[in-house]
Amino acid sequence: MIAERVRKVPYSGIRKFFDLVSKRKDVVSLGVGEPDFPTPEPMKRAAHACIEEDINGYTSNYGLIELREKISKKLKDENGLEYDPESQVLVTTGTSEALDLAFRALLNPGEEVIVPEPSYVAYKPCVWFAHCRPVPVVMREKDEFRVVPEDIKRALTKKTKAIIVASPNNPTGSVLRKKDLEEIADIAVEHDLAVISDELYEYLVYDGVRHYSVGSLNGMGERTITINGFSKGYAFTGWRLGYAAGSAEVIEAMMKIHQYTMLSAPTVAQYAALSSDKCGKYVRDMVREYDSRRRLLVKGLNELNGVSCRLPKGAFYVFPNIQGTGLKSEVFGERMLDEAKVAVVPGNSFGESGEGYVRCSYSVSLETIKEALERLRTFKPSF
Amino acid sequence: MDRLRLLELLEADARVSKSELAAMVGAGEKEVEKALKELSEDGVIRGYKTVIDWRRLHAGKATAVIQVKVVPQEKLGFDKVCGELAKDGRVSDVFITSGKYDLMVTVHADNIDGISEFVTEKLAPMKGVTGTYTHILLKEFKRDGAVFYDAKRKRLPVS
Secondary structure (H helix, E strand, O other): OOOHHHHOOOOOHHHHHHHHHHOOOOOEEOEOOOOOOOOOHHHHHHHHHHHHOOOOOOOOOOOOHHHHHHHHHHHHHHHOOOOOOOOOEEEEOHHHHHHHHHHHHHOOOOOEEEEEEOOOOOHHHHHHHOOOEEEEEEOOHHHOOOOOHHHHHHHOOOOEEEEEEEOOOOOOOOOOOHHHHHHHHHHHHHOOOEEEEEOOOOOOEOOOOOOOOHHHOOOOOOOEEEEEEOOOOOOOHHHOOEEEEOOHHHHHHHHHHHHHHOOOOOHHHHHHHOOHHHOHHHHHHHHHHHHHHHHHHHHHHHOOOOOEOOOOOEOOEEOOEOHHHOOOHHHHHHHHHHHHOEEOEEHHHHOHHHOOEEEEEOOOOHHHHHHHHHHHOOOOOOO | OOHHHHHHHHHHOOOOOHHHHHHHHOOOHHHHHHHHHHHHHOOOOOOOOOOOOHHHHOOOOEEEEEEEEEOOEOOOEOHHHHHHHHHOOOEEEEEEOOOOOOEEEEEEEOOHHHHHHHHHHHHOOOOOEEEEEEEEOOOOOEEOOEEOOOOOOOOOOEO
16 A cells, blocks of 8 residues: 555664664663753743643744744844745744755655765655655765765766755764865855755854854855754754745745645744743753763763764764774664663664764763763673 | 863762763863862862752651841851851751841751750850741752652653
């Protein structure tokens, strides 16, 4: 009964590991992919008020105009992006929906999308669901998991339609420099490609690193779809709220799909997000806490035999190299789970180039990180 | 090195090791050691404590928060009374506060009789004390940052 293109798409490696972990007790998990902080108070209060005042209807298909105005102002002030709130911003049910809409709005069947890997697990499947072909481009540890322009160029064909930019990156934690983005922008302009820029982890950067939006570069405003949301920066994952900003033409096309499939993003979440501009201190405090955890986790991982770990500059993941153990990522992950009762996500879940690595999240308390590291001290993986 | 961050981390967990602290603030262990020594000598770090939920052991301890009204003394203000209270081993906190009362004192005893003894025999008769308002703690939900109940929040173990 099931359509072939759907049947052919594999389940996510995260899902597989989730099933393994769920069956066990007393596991310390570094596999989480969402913040462990509460949603900032001002946003919670705004949601309470919304519920109490019986604001229970749909919103405009595009999303509340007040929210789009705030998003537009945020994109201007923080990212140097000029998007008209009336026609160039679409509020979506999480960033995931925005990604799906972007692919479906842009792609004709058979076209190709450049997907730098290791990357978030949903990019390739969403391209497949749009009857198109994702073309992985390998990012290497020696380049600090930043995409190399020459690699993108080699992957281009006549069918290439778009490039995905994801910085800060899940799972590697790498952050692209302005220079990297400029080189990607040059390729996009030269070959008339769209760029889908997933900036969900924007606020989670460390060591004084700055996040840049590729859409703010010369000639990129029209051809970039900037995708962002409230989930990671504001500990807002379960509320399901994201947005896309881009040319009026693309946003209108995305809205067309959105209005028939989703109608509008969750109303209570939209009202809560109106207060996000009052939450700067909450975000800064979370980042401070993540920073300490990041450093502690990297130090501990580097003390393990056969493991080496860079100190990444963004997101809340580290991506240690486990090749020194001689084990494949999945075997390593399973043995770690069995023998040390610590869960991580095998790197190959994020693309073939993630083989030889695992993703560890530091979106867990310092206590949890210490406990995980303590358990790992007795874990001696080898052939 | 960010000394404020160092202190925050230490305040959250006094048992954190020097090497862990050094990693977390991105400094060398020697540097952290030196900072801790200075902060102790300067009286910034006042002690290292363990947070204990005595009720779990049914250890039957009693705690009271007492508001105290005091007539300030010439030149000394509240310092004499505060100093005397601070010397008492049963007292864990002495604060001068704003509001209807002047001091807030936390006192611990083995049972309510012990609290009563402290109030009637020590506190109330003290020179300058004109009134006390005793609050016996009935249940602890959080103390010194430690939560004493099981939080309900649940996240997927892998996502």
